[in-house]
Amino acid sequence: MPFAPFVGVNHHGQSILLGAGLISSEDTSTFVWLFRAWLECMDGRAPKAIITDQDRAMKSAIAVVFPHTRHRYCLWHIMRKLPEKLGSHSTFNAGLKIAIQNALYDSQTCGEFEEKWGQFIKKYDLGENAWLQGLYNERSFWVPVYLKGVFWASMSTTQRSESMNAFFDGFVHSGTMLKEFVDQFDNALRKKVELETTADFNSSNQTIPCSSAFRIEKQFQSVYTNAKFKEVQREVWGMILCNCILISKEGCISTYDVLDEITTDDDHVKSIKYIVYFNNEEVDVKCTCALFEMRGIVCRHALNVCQMNKIHALPEKYVLDRWRKDLKRRYTMVKSSYDDL
Incomplete structure (x- = not known):
């Protein structure tokens, strides 16, 4: 199950x-039921x-139950398929x-992405590749530049969900009976609270x-x-690599151009130009990297401009209140079955 x-x-x-369900199948109607049940629990x-x-099926159910929710696909899953789908191409590597x-x-920008996409499609003669065409048609669901205006709390993949499944593996297994599952589910939640x-x-x-x-x-x-302040510090440290x-x-x-040195996974260093807009009267700063909009952390490019001014x-x-340490979270006040343990 x-x-x-x-x-x-x-x-x-x-x-x-934030909740969980046991479902008998993975079709649209089941996901609609699951999402509606969860939505009711969320008032x-x-x-x-x-x-x-x-x-x-999940995409269709989200459109029905959460029509105003911004839905994105897991980028990691898509990129993991590259070798499988394109690895046989003579120029893949x-x-x-x-x-x-x-x-x-x-x-x-979206226009820049579409230009670059079109260039490599033409250069490598991939116009007839059905998988890439399907991805392009749904680009607003997974390409980062189309998702910049939405707060994602540092999430871009479903790996948190998968890690949560792995976390529960320490408490339940395929042979766990339903009654025992409920008890172990509470034990797992208590561990998370701790x-x-x-x-x-x-x-x-x-x-x-x-x-x-x-x-x-x-x-x-x-x-x-502390965890979020460390993220701020990484941006402060990164200011040294920026040229404003x-x-x-x-x-x-x-308007500022900020050149940033980015180190890729293979230790290759490349320079990326970001544009930062700064309103001196309102102390309003906005960067095209959109780190603040997506993760709630002011980026090194914006900090660099603030320092210059x-x-x-x-x-x-x-x-953001979202990352403050001095606020009591309401969900910690919800009574649970393990409160008296």
């Missing part, structure tokens, strides 16, 4: 279980975004694979030192959980 978990992310970046509050694999990756990861409670305690009682004299880093140190150039200024709006503190809108 398939186990279907709903997995989210807490303020420490840890995977948390009718649908998720703003959801990540799945390319399951057609001699340019084709890199061309696909460049189109996906380096495109700053991990979050420990992280809460550490964030409240252990302070990670700032790595620089940059006052904006200090601003986040005082309010973010003022391109134009119209009134209070300045001698900004010592960001407006509150850039300090």
Whole structure:
């Protein structure tokens, strides 16, 4: 009987279980029932975004039950299929694979992606490839540049869901009876709560030192959980690799080109240009990398521009309650069967 978990992310970046179901099949009607049952448990509050694999039945059910939810496919699953689908091509390891990756990861706009996609399709004579054509037709579901305006809480794959399944493997197995499953399910949830409670305690009682004299880093140190402050620090460290150039200024709006050195998985270093728009009057900063919009962490490119403009503190809108360590989460107040254990 398939186990279907709903997995989210807490303020420490840890995977948390938002619900789960045992389903008898994996067709559209079953997923519609599952999603509606979960939605009822959530008081009718649908998720703003959801990540799945390319399951057609699930896609149809999401369109029915969550019509306003932004749905994306797991990018990792798609990229994992590249060797299987295109590995036999004579130039797969001699340019084709890199061309696909460049189109996906380096495109700053949808138009740029479509141009790069068209170029490698033509160059490598892949116009008749049905798999690539299908992916292109559904590009808004998986290509990063089409998903930039949505908050994903650092998630781009279903691996959190798969890791949650692996987590439960320590408590249940294929021979577990239903009654025992319910008991073990509670034990697993209690373990997750313990991990979050420990992280809460550490964030409240252990302070990670700032790595620089940059006052904006200090601003986040005082309010973010340790895990999220470390993400901020990675962006602060990354500022040293950025070269910021003022391109134009119209009134209070300045436009900057920021060249960033990116290290790929094979240790190749390449320069990527991002555009940052800065409003000096409102201290409003926006980067084409869209890290803040997607992950809620101000990017190194925006921080670089703020430093150039001698900004010592960001407006509150850039300090997300989502990552704060001083707020009590409502779900921790929900009574559970293990509360008295």
